[in-house]
Amino acid sequence: MDDLVSLCKRRGFIFQSGEIYGGMQGMYDFGPLGVELKNNLKQAWWSSMIYENDNIEGLDAAILSNPTVLRYSGHEDTFSDPMVDCKSCKSRWRSDLLQNNKCPGCGSSDLTEPRPFNLMFKTNIGPIDDGETFGYLRPETAQSIFTNFKNVVDSSSKSLPFGIAQIGKAFRNEITPRNFIFRVREFEQMELEFFVVPGTDEEWHKKWVDMRLLWWEQQGISSENIELYDVPKDELAHYSKGTIDVMYKFPHGLEELEGIANRTDFDLGSHSKKQDELNITANVMKNNSSNTRLAIQDQNTNEWVVPYVIEPSAGVERGILAIMNEAYNVEQLENGKERTVLKLKPHLSPIKAAVIPLKKNNEELVALASEVKNSLQKLNLGRIILENTGNIGKGYRRHDEIGTPLCITIDFDSLENKTATIRDRDSMEQEVVAINELQNYLIKKING
Ligand code: GAP
Numbered sequence: 380m381d382d383l384v385s386l387c388k389r390r391g392f393i394f395q396s397g398e399i400y401g402g403m404q405g406m407y408d409f410g411p412l413g414v415e416l417k418n419n420l421k422q423a424w425w426s427s428m429i430y431e432n433d434n435i436e437g438l439d440a441a442i443l444s445n446p447t448v449l450r451y452s453g454h455e456d457t458f459s460d461p462m463v464d465c466k467s468c469k470s471r472w473r474s475d476l477l478q479n480n481k482c483p484g485c486g487s488s489d490l491t492e493p494r495p496f497n498l499m500f501k502t503n504i505g506p507i508d509d510g511e512t513f514g515y516l517r518p519e520t521a522q523s524i525f526t527n528f529k530n531v532v533d534s535s536s537k538s539l540p541f542g543i544a545q546i547g548k549a550f551r552n553e554i555t556p557r558n559f560i561f562r563v564r565e566f567e568q569m570e571l572e573f574f575v576v577p578g579t580d581e582e583w584h585k586k587w588v589d590m591r592l593l594w595w596e597q598q599g600i601s602s603e604n605i606e607l608y609d610v611p612k613d614e615l616a617h618y619s620k621g622t623i624d625v626m627y628k629f630p631h632g633l634e635e636l637e638g639i640a641n642r643t644d645f646d647l648g649s650h651s652k653k654q655d656e657l658n659i660t661a662n663v664m665k666n667n668s669s670n671t672r673l674a675i676q677d678q679n680t681n682e683w684v685v686p687y688v689i690e691p692s693a694g695v696e697r698g699i700l701a702i703m704n705e706a707y708n709v710e711q712l713e714n715g716k717e718r719t720v721l722k723l724k725p726h727l728s729p730i731k732a733a734v735i736p737l738k739k740n741n742e743e744l745v746a747l748a749s750e751v752k753n754s755l756q757k758l759n760l761g762r763i764i765l766e767n768t769g770n771i772g773k774g775y776r777r778h779d780e781i782g783t784p785l786c787i788t789i790d791f792d793s794l795e796n797k798t799a800t801i802r803d804r805d806s807m808e809q810e811v812v813a814i815n816e817l818q819n820y821l822i823k824k825i826n827g
Pocket of ligand 1: 519695
């Protein structure tokens, strides 16, 4: 973990938030390379969900949440972790994560009884801080998918089974944030709520577990480092009938990367109940002859049903930690030296190619290198950079370390023959390629 954290800071992937003022626990900022990697991972998820499935729609809803939503979702009452105080050193800990019931800070066993601590961040809304006009920073993106259920159904004419997917920030006031970006207070989730006919939920649950495992493999996670954990009944979240956690061997141990839950009709049912209580007759009732508001007509039976929900929910930060851990390699070279190389899948690499003129500031070389950079950038595959440092060896080392799949050198032969030398990150082999073939070469490399 230390090597990864150090690389992340040194090369500009991830920084402690507010570091110049001593930092804030459980908060991290993504730097120039981190933001590219994060966007690439989110794009891979979005494409696999929405562009590859005509029955899944996207959503980007507000982060500030109405407390009523989180009351009826059960979060106000149950979204808590058990907390203890150490009477000796006055620190606070999650009691379920303690070893031998001892304070991890000072080793004392003199702890208070565990008590529930609600993880939601509350914030004042509007100019008057009267304690009543407040909202929560959402603790999961899922609830706004449920509250928009009817809006999406009515505006996109969906029928079961179908899904609504969202990527966005979630906030949890974790008692003990730790292990770098693994457990933080502000993070992003990639969540799909997949609505199915009740009775078909268990079959869909299995299908989504398989599909999500395949997707993680496509992001470079080796199946050897993954285990499935069938969450026991007494550990299930309040909304879940069954959850399979995708566990990854993180540098600090085997922990949850993604949870895939069968949320049944808990959320839609619960919000419907509230709509009934408020006697809301807005357009949610349109075409709905049943009492139940957040329902949909089953195409086969014409019955109004409250669908069951299968929810694959993954954390972006945990995904990035796992992907970087997989990609991080230190290799022994034949010349006795070693190189650090980040063998990221090319579609995730923050920089897709570096174009390097052999000689720094040589007008002709730099002009041709700029031309090459611009023509590759136009492909819109991600960031291409022109590296006008004149030190090829140093350039290779830096780009190995940040996971750039290709370095393209423009030398004096390039001026004459219109060729460039491509150096492959993983094999370190070099190949001379016609400049007018570079676009195809890069497309093939990135898209596989
Ligand atoms: N909507 C369901 C839900 O939120 P969860 O298991 O609490 O379920 C889903 O969270 C995923 O969000 C987790 O598998 C994890 O990847 C990520 N996650 C949860 N809490 C996190 C935290 N404090 N820091 C980073 N990621 C977190």
